[in-house]
Amino acid sequence: MEDINQFVIFKVGTEEYAVPILKVNEIIRLKGIRITEVPNTKKYVVGIMNLRGEVIPIMDLRMKFRMPKKKMDDDTRIMIVNIQDGSIGFLVDSVSEVARIPSGDIIDPPEEVSDVDSKYITKIAKYDDRVFIILDVDMVVSDKPGEPDEMKSGKGEGDIG
């Protein structure tokens, strides 16, 4: 029998992305969540949040993928994922489902796959008539040379949601 892999599927911009379910701790709605901005950090860091006493940095994947900013709405979610250094949050446009994908449907990405930097992409998955981009979460978080690393000039902390 063929191996089945489970992925959490989420949307940033027009693309659908997937991360292995084992990497995802939980998915949080924005309502009632307080995010405090961090000074002197990278542009795509929205801030930090307090999750049951743990400090969680939150990264805006739109900003990271150099997409235009979008107003947060009811669909916006924070996906808490495990990386090497601990737990962090990905701010995403929406989270749709958990998909069970057979190993055979997971393939190497073609040369030009999307506007997302191809180094974050380990594989792509076919799922019915949809295509998911499987993200390497540790690569997304770590900065390699050539990354946008500008400091932000902050405006302040805000209560989102």
Next chain:
Amino acid sequence: MNDTLRNAFYEEAEELFQEIEDCLLDLDSTGTTGDKINNLFRYMHTLKGSSAAMKIQDMAELAHHIEDVLGLVRDQKLELTGDQIDWILQGLDEMKVRVAKHRENEAYEIDVDAITAGLDACPSRAAVSSDKKAAGKAEDTGAFLSEKEKSSMLKSLGPEEKAFQIRIRLTHDTPMKGARLFLVTDRLEQAGRIYKTSWENTEPENIAGDRFSVFLVSQLPKKEIEGRIHTISEIEETDVSEICGGRNPVPAAKSGTSGDREELQSVIRVNIKKLDQLMRIVEELSVDKERLKQLMKKVSQRYRGDEDVTSLSALTNQIDFIGNELQESVMSTRMYTLDSVFNRFPRMIRDLSKKEGKEIAFQVEGESTELDRSIMEKIIDPLNHMIRNSVDHGIESPEEREKHGKSRKGTIKLSAGQEQGHIFISLKDDGKGINLRRVKEKAIARGLITQAQAGSMTEREALELIFLPGFSTSDKVTEVSGRGVGMNVVKENIEAINGMIDMDNEEGRGLAITMKLPLTLAIIQSLLIRTNTFRFVLPLLSVVEIIRVRETEYDKKVRFIQEKEVMNWRGEVLPVLRGSDLFHSGGERGKSFAGIVLGLSTHKIILAVEEIIGQQQVVIKPLDRFTGKGKILGELRGISGTVILGDGDFAYVLDVQALLKDVMEKRKDEKK
């Protein structure tokens, strides 16, 4: 061998080494007295027993030999001389190495013969031990009876009754010593009341050694008592002596033997990880507690007069109170008294001063001050360096001291204490102090400063030169110090824990260095400030003073050097740093601000911020997992952690050390 057992042995051995060393050094400086030598004997005996149990034969053998010598001293058949103490210390060092190697599973053998030969060759021992019998009957009721016990025994005497100590020596190879001693007590019980026996706390099968004592209350004369027991076989020697009140006075402070023992028994060993975990939970609780209090305030305002809300509010206060108690208790479990650090220094100073031919009296004060474990670890090296410096550079040779009209013996005083929420540790010597002219010359020679800079330096600035890396005033590199790393390490370690260093130098008369340290690292007293939209906390220990500058005063108070704002503060020109510049938080450079004079180890700056919110006790949550090159938050310069405030939002902990370092480096670059 079971690991737990092994570890228990290592820990016990280390404690015993320290206790033995303390006793020896004490004896060295104050001479032999009852309780101290008893303790010393007991410690060495325990060490012998446990090393034998670990099958470390050479160590057990050496301990046995030393114990024998100490036994003679205890029985006042021998006076311990300085030479003998030297040999015993040397033996102790060997044992330390032996245990350390054993821990690493490395082979090592103590040259027992060399040490025992050395010890035995000490003149006084030979002289006295040949005269054993004559000195044998000295009074030492303190041997197994504390002052308290003695007085209570004497108080219990009825009319006609007397108190006796009966000393017994069994033949060395007596089998079943317990049974033999049972016979003794049995016979003596017919002669009177037994108050205490030296073996009463020992299980019969564990009874070891040859000498025992019984304390007896009886109406019978001495001879009669002696007659009752000397017929028992295998008793080689008996000695009955009367215990009298008033004689053999021992100061009250030394009556601690039995008390000490009780305290030892009520101590358990706990893995520090468990305590750290407990601490984290309590920190969590204290954050939630702050939030609870704030929410409660809101709720009470909204539902004023509601009965349930009133009792809820009372309950919240109660929980707040208990929470604080809990936090303090948990923190206190992680606290060590400073003597565990201080007690290594008498030995060090003794050795160093001997090596250098100096005479030094070492005084310690406040060693019972408690300090968090993590801070304790950080101050060991600095103190080591500072004391070495004092011995090496500070205190002069006896001849030189005499020439300058000082006593031959120099004094180094180490003191500690707590004041206003911080700990201070101060090291003071009456040596020659620091010669600033020479310090400047050295700094120029080493290329650390220019001639011109040296000329315009204040006394304080010159004094601070000794903290520069690569600075050393000693012409020769001695074994003790002079490698030019010492004071630099001191400064770095103290800065790392947000401490401060103060120096008081009097050339020719001595030097005093005082360190101000926080009580603990995890929970700190802080000053909450705001610059634009960001809130920061500063360790209160780093805050020297707060200056308010109004718009009308700005031009008078703030000057410019190379277009940079500076202010004159108590005669020092300090750079002004704008919080808004540091954190790119925007906002205009207002002419009115709150200037916080920040100090760390030796430097100071003024941080200008828009608002000072107040003082707060905060629990620091580190961010270091997420900071650094290639990490999600980047380098995050100037921030050392975060804290959760009462309203659930975060504030950032300002890394005062990094801020000052940046300023200093920039300044240096500009000077060049």
